[in-house]
Amino acid sequence: MIAVSNAGTARRPPVVVANGCESDPTSGKDSHLLHSAPHLVLDGLALAAHAVGADQAIVCLHRGDPLVEYVAAAMASRSDDPAEVRVVTVPARYVASEASALANYLTTGDARPTSSPPWPSEQGVQDRPTLVDNVETLAHLALITRHGADWFRSRGTENSPGTTLVTVGGAVCGPGVYEVDLGMPIGQLLWLAGGTPIPAQALLLGGLGGRWLSMPSAVDRVLAYEDGSPAGAGLGLASLVALPATACGLRVTATILRYLAAESAGQCGPCMFGLPAIAEDVQALAQGGMDPALADRLRRRLEVIPRRGACSHPDGAVRLAASALEVFHRDLTNHLHGRPCGALDSSTPPVLRELNPHPAQGWR
Numbered sequence: 001m002i003a004v005s006n007a008g009t010a011r012r013p014p015v016v017v018a019n020g021c022e023s024d025p026t027s028g029k030d031s032h033l034l035h036s037a038p039h040l041v042l043d044g045l046a047l048a049a050h051a052v053g054a055d056q057a058i059v060c061l062h063r064g065d066p067l068v069e070y071v072a073a074a075m076a077s078r079s080d081d082p083a084e085v086r087v088v089t090v091p092a093r094y095v096a097s098e099a100s101a102l103a104n105y106l107t108t109g110d111a112r113p114t115s116s117p118p119w120p121s122e123q124g125v126q127d128r129p130t131l132v133d134n135v136e137t138l139a140h141l142a143l144i145t146r147h148g149a150d151w152f153r154s155r156g157t158e159n160s161p162g163t164t165l166v167t168v169g170g171a172v173c174g175p176g177v178y179e180v181d182l183g184m185p186i187g188q189l190l191w192l193a194g195g196t197p198i199p200a201q202a203l204l205l206g207g208l209g210g211r212w213l214s215m216p217s218a219v220d221r222v223l224a225y226e227d228g229s230p231a232g233a234g235l236g237l238a239s240l241v242a243l244p245a246t247a248c249g250l251r252v253t254a255t256i257l258r259y260l261a262a263e264s265a266g267q268c269g270p271c272m273f274g275l276p277a278i279a280e281d282v283q284a285l286a287q288g289g290m291d292p293a294l295a296d297r298l299r300r301r302l303e304v305i306p307r308r309g310a311c312s313h314p315d316g317a318v319r320l321a322a323s324a325l326e327v328f329h330r331d332l333t334n335h336l337h338g339r340p341c342g343a344l345d346s347s348t349p350p351v352l353r354e355l356n357p358h359p360a361q362g363w364r
C-alpha cells in the first residue's frame, strides 16, 4: 500500500484508486477476482477510503473491458460506502496502469506516466493525495479486516505472508488463475495446473517485464516477494508461462520486446530508442546472427538503459532480455556458431500470440 501524505494539501481530502487494469497479457488474476468477488474488492476500497479519509473512490478498468458494467452494477447495489464510488475506463495501454499514469489520466485525460515529483501519494488525482492499490491488495485488506492479521499470517512465509493469485499459462494442461500460499515451490504450482503436456525448457515468471527461469531447476524455487532469498523467485505481477522445449526462447523474447517497445509512452529517450534497439538485437540473434559483436552490443545496451526512464517499463524489458541471454545461452552459442538451436517450432505459445505490436488505443 502506498503511504499517503497530507503535506501541503491538508485541506483537500485524499482519493483512493482501485487498479483493475490488467495490462500484462500473461495475467488474468485481476479480472478473475473482480468477476468472482467484486464486493470483496469494493469492501477493501471502502475500508481504504475510510482509513485515509477519502471522499472519492475510483475503480479503474481498461476501456472495452467486459467487466465495466458488471462492476458498476455491483457498486450500484451498495448503499453504505463512505465515499463516492465510480468506475473510470482507461486506455488499454501497457503502462497506463502505472500509478502515476492513472493519477495523470484521472486529472488531465492523458494516460502516460509522469516523470517527476510530486508523486500521486502527495499530489495525484485533482492534486489531492492519492492512494493507488491493486484490486487484489484491496481484497486482502477486506479479508484481513474480517479475519485478523494472525489469520492472514497463518499462510505463506514470514516475509511474504498470506496467499496470492497466480495466472498460469503457456504449455500447461490446466491454464488458469490459482490461489496459492506464498512460499509454494513453483513445481507444486505447475502440478496444480496439471503439469506440462510436453517438457518445458523455461518459465516466464512475473509477466512480460519479468524474467525467464531455466527448467528443471526452476521447480525448486518458491513463489515469494522477497527475491533476495536464495530460493525466492520474485513474483512480479504473479503470472507464470511455461515455454515448451520445442519453441525458440530467443524468438519469443524478441516478440515480447517488440511489443514492449511499441508500448513505450515515448517520453524518455532510453525507453523510446533503447527498447526498439534491444528488440532488434534479440531478433537478429534469434534469426541466427553469427556475429559475436551483436551479443556484446546487446549486453552493453542492457547495462545503460535501467533506471533511466520515468517509470519502470524499460527496466522490465531489460530484465527480460538479460534473463533470456542467460537462460537461452546454449541456443545463443549455437546461433553464433552457425548451428541450429533445438527449437522445432518457431511459433510462440498461445498466451503470447495475442500480443499486439500496434496498439489501437492512444493515450487519451
Ligand code: SF4
Pocket (backbone or CB within 6 Å): 095, 112, 113, 114, 115, 263, 264, 265, 266, 267, 268, 269, 271, 272, 308, 309, 310, 311, 312, 313, 314
Ligand atoms: S520510461 Fe518509457 S513508458 Fe515510462 S514514462 Fe518514460 S517513455 Fe513512458
